[in-house]
Amino acid sequence: xxxxxxxxxxxxxxxxxxxxxxxxxxxxxxxxxxxxxxxxxxxxxxxxxxxxxxxxxxxxxxxxxxxxxxxxxxxxxxxxxxxxxxxxxxxxxxxxxxxxxxxxxxxxxxxxxxxxxxxxxxxxxxxxxxxxxxxxxxxxxxxxxxxxxxxxxxxxxxxxxxxxxxxxxxxxxxxxxxxxxxxxxxxxxxxxxxxxxxxxxxxxxxxxxxxxxxxxxxxxxxxxxxxxxxxxxxxxxxxxxxxxxxxxxxxxxxxxxxxxxxxxxxxxxxxxxxxxxxxxxxxxxxxxxxxxxxxxxxxxxxxxxxxxxxxxxxxxxxxxxxxxxxxxxxxxxxxxxxxxxxxxxxxxxxxxxxxxxxxxxxxxxxxxxxxxxxxxxxxxxxxxxxxxxxxxxxxxxxxxxxxxxxxxxxxxxxxxxxxxxxxxxxxxxxxxxxxxxxxxxxxx
Amino acid sequence: xxxxxxxxxxxxxxxxxxxxxxxxxxxxxxxxxxxxxxxxxxxxxxxxxxxxxxxxxxxxxxxxxxxxxxxxxxxxxxxxxxxxxxxxxxxxxxxxxxxxxxxxxxxxxxxxxxxxxxxxxxxxxxxxxxxxxxxxxxxxxxxxxxxxxxxxxxxxxxxxxxxxxxxxxxxxxxxxxxxxxxxxxxxxxxxxxxxxxxxxxxxxxxxxxxxxxxxxxxxxxxxxxxx
Numbered sequence: 135x136x137x138x139x140x141x142x143x144x145x146x147x148x149x150x151x152x153x154x155x156x157x158x159x160x161x162x163x164x165x166x167x168x169x170x171x172x173x174x175x176x177x178x179x180x181x182x183x184x185x186x187x188x189x190x191x192x193x194x195x196x197x198x199x200x201x202x203x204x205x206x207x208x209x210x211x212x213x214x215x216x217x218x219x220x221x222x223x224x225x226x227x228x229x230x231x232x233x234x235x236x237x238x239x240x241x242x243x244x245x246x247x248x249x250x251x252x253x254x255x256x257x258x259x260x261x262x263x264x265x266x267x268x269x270x271x272x273x274x275x276x277x278x279x280x281x282x283x284x285x286x287x288x289x290x291x292x293x294x295x296x297x298x299x300x301x302x303x304x305x306x307x308x309x310x311x312x313x314x315x316x317x318x319x320x321x322x323x324x325x326x327x328x329x330x331x332x333x334x335x336x337x338x339x340x341x342x343x344x345x346x347x348x349x350x351x352x353x354x355x356x357x358x359x360x361x362x363x364x365x366x367x368x369x370x371x372x373x374x375x376x377x378x379x380x381x382x383x384x385x386x387x388x389x390x391x392x393x394x395x396x397x398x399x400x401x402x403x404x405x406x407x408x409x410x411x412x413x414x415x416x417x418x419x420x421x422x423x424x425x426x427x428x429x430x431x432x433x434x435x436x437x438x439x440x441x442x443x444x445x446x447x448x449x450x451x452x453x454x455x456x457x458x459x460x461x462x463x464x465x466x467x468x469x470x471x472x473x474x475x476x477x478x479x480x481x482x483x484x485x486x487x488x489x490x491x492x493x494x495x496x497x498x499x500x501x502x503x504x505x506x507x508x509x510x511x512x513x514x515x516x517x518x519x520x521x522x523x524x525x526x527x528x529x530x531x532x533x534x535x536x537x538x539x540x541x542x543x544x545x546x547x548x549x550x551x552x553x554x555x556x557x558x559x560x561x562x563x564x565x566x567x568x569x570x571x572x573x574x575x576x577x578x
Numbered sequence: 579x580x581x582x583x584x585x586x587x588x589x590x591x592x593x594x595x596x597x598x599x600x601x602x603x604x605x606x607x608x609x610x611x612x613x614x615x616x617x618x619x620x621x622x623x624x625x626x627x628x629x630x631x632x633x634x635x636x637x638x639x640x641x642x643x644x645x646x647x648x649x650x651x652x653x654x655x656x657x658x659x660x661x662x663x664x665x666x667x668x669x670x671x672x673x674x675x676x677x678x679x680x681x682x683x684x685x686x687x688x689x690x691x692x693x694x695x696x697x698x699x700x701x702x703x704x705x706x707x708x709x710x711x712x713x714x715x716x717x718x719x720x721x722x723x724x725x726x727x728x729x730x731x732x733x734x735x736x737x738x739x740x741x742x743x744x745x746x747x748x749x750x751x752x753x754x755x756x757x758x759x760x761x762x763x764x765x766x767x768x769x770x771x772x773x774x775x776x777x778x779x780x781x782x783x784x785x786x787x788x789x790x791x792x793x794x795x796x797x798x799x800x801x802x803x804x805x
Contacts, residue, residue, distance in 0.1 A: 279695070280657060280675075280676035280695055280697070283657055283676065284659060284678070285618055285620070285638045285640050285657075285659060288638070289618075312791065323716075324678070324697040324698065324716045324717050324735075325716060325735060326735065326736060326790065329735070329790040329791060330790065330791050332789075334695070334714055338656070338672060338675040338676050338691070338694040338695040338713075338714075339634070339652065339653035339656045339672040339675040339676070339694075340652070340653070340672075341671075345633075345652065348613050348614070348632075348633045348634065348652075349634070349653075351588075351613060351614050352613070352614045352617055352633070352634040352637050352653075355588065355589060355592050355614045355617045355618065356617050356618040356637065356638055358589075358592075358593070359589060
């Protein structure tokens, strides 16, 4: 009798030395270095926004008519400034670089955002003239690399965001393989064509919180105190980090959970660094509450926001808006099962629905590439329409949930509208467990 | 023309400086080490700070000719694109960080990370530089007349670093290379123009280019794709 086979004829697997671990070791034995991929973490079993549900109004509260009555969505960042950032809905498109993305993708995102009245964000490597033209409201990121960072770009922006790190890989800088360092990308970043770019983890001209406070003042001077200044950070020691960001004077703070997407990252950072968005939003809210700045310093939730349901839950947990990255790329066509792209997926050794190969520059959908032939797979107008449709569906989902909960403004959603479906989500989000109506181990 | 910092906020000083015409010459008195003075100036006016300034003075300079009669704090002339900045004294950390064009000249010494992440232009230091000068330089020339601390030119992409004094331990992937006579003459001319004394001998440091590719070919990338 083979003792490694169970009664169903299945091979038993060591919980420590699983087939995936064995494969991982064998791949690294060949590579001699760490493994990389794009897209997002592929690990499972951690609490997400999916582990929460809403409590709609029944008798103790009254719902609004979901298909008829009005539900407000306007969101304003920096409302005391001469040029606040006014968004029609609490959705923003997050920083994704030209370089990681194709020009066509950046322009399509800009067109969709403009049609809806929301913002896009530049990303590493500077601002394309074409994306600025397509985006009515544009946030300009200042990153550690300062690639393509110019005064003209800064002054043309509707808000400035200091990107400290991203949720997919907090504590490290950006990565862009040589396949994506085209002549245009290299020129904008002052890099040799075709090299593997690894951006710095630290900003070049500030190191500490007191430095950052002065740096923000410099940005306000550069922009003549007209537009908001945001800080974006990967979710790590969120309570402390958000308190610092608020104290140094940011108008809004974006916290990017470990579900956040990326164009390229070492796999270990994707899977084993940072905390989930669910926990990050709550800790960020608590930090702002402690400082008496909750509601004044705006909170933007990022990382794995997939639909209007996730967005509404993020708002109920305390966010004022959400950042979208991966989801709008999927709306653009990422991982779409188009038969004419089958050979492109096959060349990457994958198939539609399982493509995490943004780092290779060989994106079948023409999104995460600088290859002109692949980029031609993406039609800018069709892509913009698809993103706009997706964003519109999100707005309907958000307002439907808010109205079902009896709220006439999506910003009126709060923690009392939520219950957790699992013990770990309840503890992590400090949301009462469904049926128990309290957070376990937190008193009666 | 004179601007008195004692009578104005930093924002008011900067707005007054941005209103200057190209031919204007202005003395800015009593800067008293305040931060963020003279940032984002586009007009090629002559701006003279009579006293020491704080952090980010001349930040994002885009054409002004700035002189500072004293010392300067962190991030002097960060991300400068054009124009010139001259400091008669010493500078704190990160002077010329990410500068892309123009010239910055410091007659005294510099703290750490001088010329970090430079993307162009020329940065001349008459005195000694602290650790990690020229970290991740991408383009441009960093000229240190005095001694250079440890970690010089760490992780350089391109650009050149010249040192007239003693070298500390070079940074990761920074290597010494030969200079030809033409380069020596050009260097001497730059220093003379800047009013900095010549050095008896110069060392040139460039990127070893060993960090440019950590998986360089598409064939190797194909291995990375397998999850």
